[in-house]
Each structure stands twice: as structure tokens, then as C-alpha cells.
Amino acid sequence: xxxxxxxxxxxxxxxxxxxxxxxxxxxxxxxxxxxxxxxxxxxxxxxxxxxxxxxxxxxxxxxxxxxxxxxxxxxxxxxxxxxxxxxxxxxxxxxxxxxxxxxxxxxxxxxxxxxxxxxxxxxxxxxxxxxxxxxxxxxxxxxxxxxxxxxxxxxxxxxxxxxxxxxxxxxxxxxxxxxxxxxxxxxxxxxxxxxxxxxxxxxxxxxxxxxxxxxxxxxxxxxxxxxxxxxxxxxxxxxxxxxxxxxxxxxxxxxxxxxxxxxxxxxxxxxxxxxxxxxxxxxxxxxxxxxxxxxxxxxxxxxxxxxxxxxxxxxxxxxxxxxxxxxxxxxxxxxxxxxxxxxxxx
Ligand code: SF4
Numbered sequence: 001x002x003x004x005x006x007x008x009x010x011x012x013x014x015x016x017x018x019x020x021x022x023x024x025x026x027x028x029x030x031x032x033x034x035x036x037x038x039x040x041x042x043x044x045x046x047x048x049x050x051x052x053x054x055x056x057x058x059x060x061x062x063x064x065x066x067x068x069x070x071x072x073x074x075x076x077x078x079x080x081x082x083x084x085x086x087x088x089x090x091x092x093x094x095x096x097x098x099x100x101x102x103x104x105x106x107x108x109x110x111x112x113x114x115x116x117x118x119x120x121x122x123x124x125x126x127x128x129x130x131x132x133x134x135x136x137x138x139x140x141x142x143x144x145x146x147x148x149x150x151x152x153x154x155x156x157x158x159x160x161x162x163x164x165x166x167x168x169x170x171x172x173x174x175x176x177x178x179x180x181x182x183x184x185x186x187x188x189x190x191x192x193x194x195x196x197x198x199x200x201x202x203x204x205x206x207x208x209x210x211x212x213x214x215x216x217x218x219x220x221x222x223x224x225x226x227x228x229x230x231x232x233x234x235x236x237x238x239x240x241x242x243x244x245x246x247x248x249x250x251x252x253x254x255x256x257x258x259x260x261x262x263x264x265x266x267x268x269x270x271x272x273x274x275x276x277x278x279x280x281x282x283x284x285x286x287x288x289x290x291x292x293x294x295x296x297x298x299x300x301x302x303x304x305x306x307x308x309x310x311x312x313x314x315x316x317x318x319x320x321x322x323x324x325x326x327x328x329x330x331x332x333x334x335x336x337x338x339x340x341x342x343x344x345x346x
Contacts, residue, residue, distance in 0.1 A: 136184025
């Protein structure tokens with residue numbers, strides 16, 4: 001029995017039960033694939049269920065406010081995914097007659113949809129023969145073929161896509177893609193592959209050569225940049241002052257406390273609060289410091305409680321006073337969510 005047949009026989013008996021399994025609705029598959037690109041199944045399933053309950057189709061998503069979409073996404077990180085989904089839903093509704101495209105090339109041309117997601121949608125929903133290659137698939141294939149090309153190099157990505165495309169079932173392309181992902185998640189696990197129960201062990205080079213732990217190979221990681229962010233907590237009556245983050249960063253469109261960037265002493269912070277926000281600071285005290293690690297950066301985030309004698313307004317900024325009981329209506333990045341959740345202790 002070849003790899004493809006053995007895999008599909010195994011899949012028919014062992015497929016994971018997931019809320020979107022069995023669906024051929026491109027909207028549902030799109031949402032699931034975008035959510036689970038950077039998120040584990042156990043962490044992301046409740047997000048998926050909440051998302052499709054609130055936005056069951058393209059039309060409801062296209063009509064949504066960005067704030068609400070980001071709030072549902074809050075905690076998942078990589079917020080550009082949510083912003084792109086909203087953009088694409090609106091684009092399909094306004095320019096493509098409200099119907100999700102069915103051809104791989106058209107799907108791939110949508111904002112926020114890369115080769116992997118387009119391949120999933122095209123194969124699962126429309127039966128097209130496009131292999132989807134994600135982290136699970138890289139791992140299975142590099143072990144199966146004993147292939148040492150780095151999975152995060154462009155050479156490796158082209159190579160593994162070609163290998164997957166050479167194996168994919170032409171009768172059941174969607175099932176094949178889901179089967180390789182399931183094999184990677186359930187059997188060919190990153191640290192402890194369960195080769196004894198693997199349906200393709202007799203075809204696997206890594207197993208034959210006892211090289212499972214050495215594969216897949218990754219390129220040496222790039223050193224993360226470090227930056228300091230000082231958040232200023234200004235309480236006024238029964239609420240706090242926040243602002244919407246603008247610009248190109250990953251938290252663009254989310255809300256945050258007034259911020260001063262850089263490793264600053266108290267006097268500098270006081271001066272910048274005046275310059276940036278028109279706030280006359282009477283006293284300032286550091287109340288919490290956390291490290292937050294992103295893919296390419298390590299953030300040293302410091303929170304300061306501030307007593308201010310003038311109201312926090314400045315013509316160049318859009319500061320917003322929000323009563324404490326309405327703060328959860330606004331989407332915040334994860335470190336801010338944790339801080340705001342513990343505001344009673346501050
Ligand atoms: S035999 Fe082991 S290493 Fe090879 S594909 Fe199966 S689980 Fe992975």
C-alpha cells in the first residue's frame with residue numbers, strides 16, 4: 001500500500017472530530033484555517049465557535065464594525081489576520097457578488113489568504129488538487145523523506161510543497177490534506193512521534209534511520225529586537241483614559257492606555273506625558289512590569305499609575321474616557337487585557 005492509500009485508510013478510522021469537519025462551506029473553512037494558523041486547536045476552538053456564531057456568513061462579517069471583530073479576536077494575537085478577514089469579507093460582498101470564489105487562483109488573490117489557506121479551501125470545499133502545507137505537514141514529510149532542507153527556508157518551502165503535491169490524492173484532495181495534518185497532530189508529533197502506531201512507518205526514512213528527533217530542520221532563529229513600552233494609567237472618577245492605536249504595527253486598531261515609548265526615567269515620562277497628551281503629572285508610580293514575547297520582539301512593558309492635575313486631552317491624540325463597566329467593549333492587546341482585568345488590585 002502506498003503512502004496516500006495507507007494515510008486515507010488510517011484517516012477514515014481516526015480523523016479528529018472538529019467543529020468544522022465535514023463542512024464544505026468556504027466561509028467556515030476560511031475562518032477555521034485563519035484562526036488555527038498560529039493557534040493550537042485546544043486554544044482556538046472556543047474562538048472559532050464564538051466567531052461563527054456571531055458572524056455565521058460573509059454578509060454578517062462584512063457588515064461588522066472593526067472594533068467588534070477585534071474584540072472577538074482578542075487574545076488570539078496576530079490581529080492583522082482579523083483585519084484582513086474583515087477587508088476580504090467586505091470585498092467579496094461589495095465586488096464579487098457576495099459569493100466566495102471557487103477557483104484556487106481567485107481564492108489565493110484575496111487579501112490575507114496565502115497558499116496554505118487557499119489550498120485548504122480549494123481542496124476541501126471544491127475538490128481541487130492543491131496540497132496544503134502547514135507545520136504538521138512539513139514535519140511529516142521531512143521525516144517521511146528524511147529531508148533535511150530547512151522548513152522555514154524558501155528552498156525548503158518550495159521543496160515540501162512539491163513533495164506534498166506529488167503525494168496528494170486526486171480523488172480525495174481535501175481528505176488527504178486533513179489526513180496529513182491529523183497524522184502530524186496525533187501520531188507524528190513534534191517531540192514524541194508514536195511510530196509504533198503510525199500507518200506509514202514502513203515507508204518512513206526517519207523511522208528506518210532513527211532520525212525522528214533530528215527532523216524537521218529549522219533555520220537558525222533571528223535575534224528578537226527589544227523595546228520598552230511605558231503605559232500610563234490615568235483614573236478619572238469611575239473610569240480610565242484609553243486611546244486607539246494607529247499606524248502599521250501588529251496592534252493597529254486595538255485600544256491601549258496612553259503610551260510613552262523607550263527606556264525613560266520618571267522625569268522624562270512626566271515631560272513626555274505633557275508633550276504628548278497635555279497631562280500635568282502630579283505623581284507617577286510604577287505599579288507593574290511584564291515581559292511580553294512576540295515572534296520578532298521582546299517587549300518590556302511597564303505600567304505607571306499617574307495622578308494628573310489637568311484633564312488628559314491633546315489636539316493631536318484621540319484620548320477617550322471610558323467608564324470601568326464599559327471597558328470590556330473595547331479590543332485590547334493581550335498584555336493590556338490582563339492588566340485591565342486586574343485593575344481592582346492597582
Ligand atoms: S514513522 Fe514516526 S517519524 Fe515516520 S511519519 Fe510515522 S510517526 Fe512520523
